[in-house]
Amino acid sequence: MPDTLRLTVNGEACTVTVPPRTQLAEVLRDHLELTGTHLACEQGVCGACTVMMDGRPVRSCITFADACDGAVIETIEGHRDDSVMARLRDAFSRHHALQCGFCTPGMLATARDIVARFEDPDEATIRHELSGNICRCTGYVGIVSAIKDVIGQRRTEGGHAERPAPAIVRQPASFRTFEPAPTTEAPAKAAASAGSVSAEAGRTVVRREFTLAHPPAEVWVLLRDPIRVAPCIPGASVESLDGDRFIGAVEIRFGPIRARFGGHGTFRNDDARQEGRLSGEGDDKLGKSRVRGELQYTVAPGASPGTSRAAVELRFEIEGMLAQFNRPELVTGFVDYILGQFAANCDVVLAGGEAGPARRLSVFAMLWAVLKARFRRDRN
Ligand code: FES
Ligand code: FES
Helix, strand or coil: CCCCEECCCCCCEEEEEEECCCHHHHHHHHCCCCCCCCCCCCCCCCCCCCEEEEEEEECCCCCHHCCCCCCCCHHHHHHHHCCCHHHHHHHHHHHHCCCCCCCCHHHHHHHHHHHHHHCCCCHHHHHHHCCCCCCCCCCCCCHHHHCCCCCCCHHHHHHCCCCCCCCCCCCCCCCCCCCCCCCCEEEEEECCCCEEEEEECCCCEEEEEECCCCCCCHHHHHHHCHHHHHCCCEEEEEEEEEECCEEEEEEEEEEEEEEEEEEEEEEEEECCCCEEEEEEEECCCCCCCCCCCEEEEEEEEEECCCEEEEEEEEEEEEECCCCHHHHHHHHHHHHHHHHHHHHHHHHHHHCCCCCCCCEEEHHHHHHHHHHHHHHHHHCC
């Protein structure tokens, strides 16, 4: 049954009838011909489709139209007469903050939201807030400079330039905004994990525990051996081993971004305590991202006889295009997804089978698994 929606788009009331499961981006582009809203990943990752809904930025590619009945939408076309947007457009131009311009409507929407919400943000805050918008050709230096420029203009003008309010402030009763919640359920079929994600001394620190259906002695024999354990980690491979040194790689697919981190590291195992430590670093030559970190792992008896409880602590920092993986919100789902796959593969190997064929780690697959888990949880 088609849904009939009442929307206010760029100040004009309109009614559209669309099939169920239509996304807001399709309504804007295909029904209202507002093609300034761009579509790229269509998975909620790149931010190209960002528009303002009831004063907040939303990903229109993953916003169901039937959740928007009664909403007030501002697209890039609707900001034509907005004075803050005029300053941002001018600053983007002066700071060379765009080349092809594909990401620019989404960037401008997010930039306006930053200018509206922050009095005097430092560069790290601006970059953090921008990390949900991907620019594939220009880079972020000019974009950050443009935002700083507009905020600087406001400060120089003092009381004459108030911090702008978000574009719209009405909240329709029928629309419940999405509030991120901590993931409490591992998306893959492995046992539940527990732990925390935090930022410490410039590094992201992830602590997790998970259960394996095999006794600690067997699990430790597997975990202590990089050659055997590497195929259990999605996308990972060990290319050579020399004493306590290894050379290896991890492949990641992030929509249009393909990253292959090649690197090296060392590891040390304490068999008596069944604990180990691995440290390493690597870079992705094409994407110019760089990662370095440490992993500590221990194995102990599980709650049930014949099972194990494995605890891991991962400390890392990423620079470059994939730096958004430093964000705790994204890391939480990412780590749970990897651990779910990893624990399931370990159990298969310990039962005498083989881990699935080496695959690149698809972040979209991970995001989809996280969203499915959330959807199931919300329905229960
Ligand atoms: S197209 Fe919507 S986030 Fe990429
Ligand atoms: S300007 Fe080309 S993708 Fe950002």
